[in-house]
Amino acid sequence: MFKLKLTALGHPNPESFNCEDEKEYRSVVLWLEDQKIRHYKIEDREGLRNIDADSWKEAYDLYQKDLVSPVSDGSPNEQLNWLLSYAVRLEFADNVTKYKDAKIEQPKQAAPNVVSSNPLDNLNFSSPAFVNGVERVCALTGVGPHSDPKLRLSAVAKILKTSPHPDYPRTEVSVVQQPADVLKLLFIQDLRDLQTKINEALVAVQSVTADPRTDTSLGRVGR
Amino acid sequence: MVVRNYNEELKYLEKINPYCWRIKKGFQPNMNVEGVFYVNNTLEKLMLDELRNSCRPGMTGGFLPGVKQIANVAALPGIVGRSVGLPDVHSGYGFAIGNMAAFDVSDPKSIVSPGGVGFDINCGVRLLRTNLHEKDVLPIKEQLAQSLFDHIPVGVGSKGIIPMNARDMEEALEMGMDWSLREGYVWAEDKEHCEEYGRMLNADPSKVSLRSKKRGLPQLGTLGAGNHYAEIQVVDEIYDKYAASKMGLERTGQVVVMIHSGSRGFGHQVATDALVQMEKAMKRDQIAVNDRQLACARINSVEGQDYLKAMAAAANFAWVNRSSMTFLTRQAFAKQFKMAPDDLDMHVIYDVSHNIAKIEEHVVDGKVKTLLVHRKGSTRAFPPHHPLIPVDYQLTGQPVLIGGSMGTCSYVLTGTHQGMTETFGSTCHGAGRALSRAKSRRNLDYKDVLTKLESMGISIRVASPKLVMEEAPESYKNVTDVVNTCHAAGISKKTVKLRPIAVIKG
Numbered sequence: 001m002f003k004l005k006l007t008a009l010g011h012p013n014p015e016s017f018n019c020e021d022e023k024e025y026r027s028v029v030l031w032l033e034d035q036k037i038r039h040y041k042i043e044d045r046e047g048l049r050n051i052d053a054d055s056w057k058e059a060y061d062l063y064q065k066d067l068v069s070p071v072s073d074g075s076p077n078e079q080l081n082w083l084l085s086y087a088v089r090l091e092f093a094d095n096v097t098k099y100k101d102a103k104i105e106q107p108k109q110a111a112p113n114v115v116s117s118n119p120l121d122n123l124n125f126s127s128p129a130f131v132n133g134v135e136r137v138c139a140l141t142g143v144g145p146h147s148d149p150k151l152r153l154s155a156v157a158k159i160l161k162t163s164p165h166p167d168y169p170r171t172e173v174s175v176v177q178q179p180a181d182v183l184k185l186l187f188i189q190d191l192r193d194l195q196t197k198i199n200e201a202l203v204a205v206q207s208v209t210a211d212p213r214t215d216t217s218l219g220r221v222g223r
Numbered sequence: 224m225v226v227r228n229y230n231e232e233l234k235y236l237e238k239i240n241p242y243c244w245r246i247k248k249g250f251q252p253n254m255n256v257e258g259v260f261y262v263n264n265t266l267e268k269l270m271l272d273e274l275r276n277s278c279r280p281g282m283t284g285g286f287l288p289g290v291k292q293i294a295n296v297a298a299l300p301g302i303v304g305r306s307v308g309l310p311d312v313h314s315g316y317g318f319a320i321g322n323m324a325a326f327d328v329s330d331p332k333s334i335v336s337p338g339g340v341g342f343d344i345n346c347g348v349r350l351l352r353t354n355l356h357e358k359d360v361l362p363i364k365e366q367l368a369q370s371l372f373d374h375i376p377v378g379v380g381s382k383g384i385i386p387m388n389a390r391d392m393e394e395a396l397e398m399g400m401d402w403s404l405r406e407g408y409v410w411a412e413d414k415e416h417c418e419e420y421g422r423m424l425n426a427d428p429s430k431v432s433l434r435s436k437k438r439g440l441p442q443l444g445t446l447g448a449g450n451h452y453a454e455i456q457v458v459d460e461i462y463d464k465y466a467a468s469k470m471g472l473e474r475t476g477q478v479v480v481m482i483h484s485g486s487r488g489f490g491h492q493v494a495t496d497a498l499v500q501m502e503k504a505m506k507r508d509q510i511a512v513n514d515r516q517l518a519c520a521r522i523n524s525v526e527g528q529d530y531l532k533a534m535a536a537a538a539n540f541a542w543v544n545r546s547s548m549t550f551l552t553r554q555a556f557a558k559q560f561k562m563a564p565d566d567l568d569m570h571v572i573y574d575v576s577h578n579i580a581k582i583e584e585h586v587v588d589g590k591v592k593t594l595l596v597h598r599k600g601s602t603r604a605f606p607p608h609h610p611l612i613p614v615d616y617q618l619t620g621q622p623v624l625i626g627g628s629m630g631t632c633s634y635v636l637t638g639t640h641q642g643m644t645e646t647f648g649s650t651c652h653g654a655g656r657a658l659s660r661a662k663s664r665r666n667l668d669y670k671d672v673l674t675k676l677e678s679m680g681i682s683i684r685v686a687s688p689k690l691v692m693e694e695a696p697e698s699y700k701n702v703t704d705v706v707n708t709c710h711a712a713g714i715s716k717k718t719v720k721l722r723p724i725a726v727i728k729g
Contacts (some may be wrong), residue, residue: 184617189594191614195415202404202411210407212550215386218441222378222448222686222729 007085009036009091019077026051029060029083036087039067125150140176229278233271235295242712251294251513258293260308265707266700269310269657286314287514293322295513301326301522303587303594307646309601310708311655311700317516320600323649326722328522328582328593334510335527336519337534338495339597340580342608344493344534346451346485347418347576348624350635351552352471354568355478355560357457360724367455367559368682368725370578374551376445377685378729383444385547392440396428403546410570415551415613417574418603419581421542423535430572432496439489439540444547448687448729450653450694451484452626453548453665455703456633459608459722466619466637466718468570470572479721480556480569481633482548483626485578486541493537497530519593522595531580538579547572572635573613573622577652581612585623585647604638604650612638623715625706628699629691629726630676630683630727634706635719642714646705650715651706654699667692682725694728 006014011031018024030048033039040048040063047059064072064079067086071078092099123130126149134149134156143155235250244267245701246258262270273288282662287295289312296318297306303325312321326333355686360367376383387395395402401420403409414421428436446453458477461467472479495542504520504527505512512519520526549571560567580597587594605612605621612621622636631654642648649717658666669688672695676683685691692698712716 123471188614191617192578195614199415202414206404206407206411209405212407213386214384214551214554216384218382218386219376219384220380220382221372221376222381222445 253298289319292319301330309651310705311651323601325594334519341578343485344490345538346464346578346700349482349574350572353478357476370555372684374555379448381445382441385444396536400542408550413571426535427532435492442487453727454723455725456721460720463718488539491535606640627702633721636715654702658698663698685728
C-alpha cells in the first residue's frame with residue numbers, strides 16, 4: 001500500500017513499507033514531516049520524533065489538527081493517505097516547472113495488435129449516440145451522473161449482477177423488455193443449433209458403440 | 224419436548240393466504256427459520272386432522288405428523304429461506320414426504336441428510352409421447368398391457384432382462400444415462416429431455432458398498448413394487464396449448480406412456496449405509512436435531528461428501544433403470560404396432576426426479592447463493608429461461624410430471640418464476656398418501672379395487688394383487704386437489720391432464 005506515493009516522494013524503501021506496523025507507520029510520518037512537509041520548526045518536531053513514546057499519538061493528533069487534515073478522525077490508513085497526498089502536493093508546488101512538462105510513458109504493447117471480431121470492442125465510447133444510450137439506461141437503473149460514460153456503464157453492470165431484477169418505471173417497460181426478449185430468442189436459437197450438433201455427434205458415436213441386447217431368460221416377475 | 228394441546232398448537236400456525244400456511248418459530252424447539260405449507264380447504268382439513276390426532280393423549284410412536292416434521296427440518300443447522308411443505312405432504316422417515324429444504328453450502332455448519340432425500344433415491348417419473356390416438360390403442364389394449372407386462376419385470380424380487388455384469392454396473396453408476404446412450408438403449412434426444420441430462424457428475428461408485436451393488440445388479444430394468452408403475456395414458460385435457468405443443472402434445476386422446484420408478488434396492492441400501500455413518504458423525508461433530516430420524520452430517524465432512532457421491536451413483540442407477548424401461552416400452556409398442564419406435568414418435572417428453580439432493584444456485588435475500596437443495600417427494604420446477612432446463616422448454620418453463628395414484632389421473636405442469644422465489648423452484652410430486660399402508664390393507668379389499676378399475680375401463684396387470692389396496696386411489700389424497708393447489712398458489716402451472724387406460728404394477 002502507498003507504494004506509488006512513497007516512490008514518488010523518494011522514500012528509501014517504498015517496497016517493504018507495512019502500514020499495519022505501528023513503528024514503521026510512525027517513522028514514515030516523521031520522515032514526511034522532516035523531509036517533505038516541514039510544517040513545524042525543527043525544535044518543535046520533538047513530539048513526533050519520540051516514536052517509541054506513548055505521547056506520540058497525542059503529538060500526531062495535534063499535528064494533523066495543525067495541518068487541518070480533513071480525515072483526522074478517520075482510520076490510520078486514511079490519515080496517512082491524506083498526509084502522503086498533501087506531501088505530494090507540496091512537492092509538486094515546489095517544482096511546478098519541472099513536473100509540468102512530464103510525459104506519461106506509454107507502456108510498450110506486449111501482444112501484437114489483434115483485430116477483434118467482437119463488434120462491442122470497436123464501439124466509439126465517446127460518440128454522442130453511446131453517451132445518450134448510457135444516459136437512458138442509467139436513468140432506468142438509477143445510476144447517478146458521472147463524466148465518464150464507461151464508468152457509468154460498469155456501474156449499471158454491477159447493479160444488474162447484484163440485483164437481477166432492477167425495478168424500472170412502468171412506462172419504460174418496452175424499452176428494456178423488447179430488446180431483452182429479442183436477445184433471449186436469439187440465444188435460444190443458438191442453443192438449439194448447438195444441441196442439435198451435440199445430438200448428431202452422440203448419434204455418430206452410437207453407431208460405433210451401441211449394441212443393445214435383451215435376454216428374456218434372465219427376467220423374473222416378482223410377487 | 225413440550226406437550227401442548229391442539230388449540231395451543233394452532234397458535235403457531237397462521238393462514239397467510241387461501242393456499243398457504245405459516246409455521247411460526249417455537250412450534251418445535253430450535254427452529255432456525257419458519258416453516259410453510261401449501262394446502263387448499265380439503266387438504267388443510269387432512270393436514271390439521273393429522274395434527275389433532277397426534278395431540279390426543281396416549282398417541283406416541285409411529286411417524287410424527289407432517290407439520291411437526293416440516294418444523295423439525297426448519298431446526299436443522301444451515302437451513303435458509305423456509306422449510307417448505309408441498310400440498311401432497313405426508314409423514315415420512317425424518318423429513319415428511321413432500322418437504323423441500325435448502326442448506327447454505329458456504330456455511331460450515333450446514334448439513335446433508337439422507338432422510339431429506341428418502342430411501343428410493345432419484346425416484347422419478349418419465350413421460351414418453353406417441354403419435355397414436357386412443358382409438359388406435361383401444362382394440363388391442365389388453366395385448367399391449369400384456370406385452371408391456373412381459374417386457375418390464377415388476378414386483379418385489381423381480382429381475383431385469385438386460386444382461387449386465389459387475390463391470391457394466393460400475394460404469395452405469397458413474398455414467399448414468401450416458402451409459403444407456405453408449406450401449407444404444409436410448410436416443411440422443413432422450414438425454415436432452417432429462418433432468419441433469421441423466422447424469423450426476425459427482426457420482427463415485429467406490430463410495431457405494433458392495434452390498435448395494437449386489438442388490439442393485441439384477442434389478443436394473445425392473446419397475447419395482449410399492450407405488451411404482453408404468454401406465455398407458457391418454458391426453459384428457461389441455462390447459463396450456465402452447466406449452467403442450469412444445470412437448471409434442473397436440474390433441475386430446477393422444478397416447479402417452481408414463482413410467483414411475485426409482486433406484487430399487489440399490490438406493491435403499493445406499494441410504495441405509497449412510498444413516499449408520501451419519502449417526503457417528505453427529506456424535507463427533509455434536510450436531511443436535513429434534514428427531515433421531517433426521518440423522519445428518521455436515522456437507523463438508525467426509526460422511527457428508529461420501530453420501531453425496533454415493534447418492535449421485537444411486538441417482539444414475541435410477542436414470543439407467545428408467546432408460547432401460549424406456550427401451551423395453553419402445554420394443555413392446557413396436558412389436559404390437561409393427562412399426563419402428565421412431566415412426567411412432569416415441570420421444571421422451573421429460574424425466575423428473577422427486578427424491579434427490581442437488582447443489583443449485585438460488586437468489587436468497589437478493590444475493591446469489593450456492594445451496595444444497597433437498598427435495599423429498601418434491602419435484603424441481605424451474606421457470607422459463609432457467610439455464611438448467613432444456614432448450615425446447617426455455618419459453619414454457621420446465622415440464623413437471625405429476626403421477627397420480629393408480630387409476631386416477633396424472634398431470635403435466637410447468638415451472639414458474641413465483642415458484643423459483645417462493646419454494647426454490649419446487650412443487651408437488653404426486654397425490655401423497657392419506658392412509659397408511661397397514662390401514663389401507665385393513666379397510667379395503669383387493670378384489671373391490673380391481674373390479675373398480677376394470678369398470679373404469681382400465682386394463683391392469685399386477686404382480687401381487689393382494690397388495691393392490693395399498694395403492695388404491697382411496698389410500699391417497701386427491702391428486703387434482705394437490706395440483707390445483709400448486710396452480711392456484713402459483714408455484715407451478717397446469718398444462719395437461721392425463722387419464723390412464725392401462726396400468727402395469729408391482
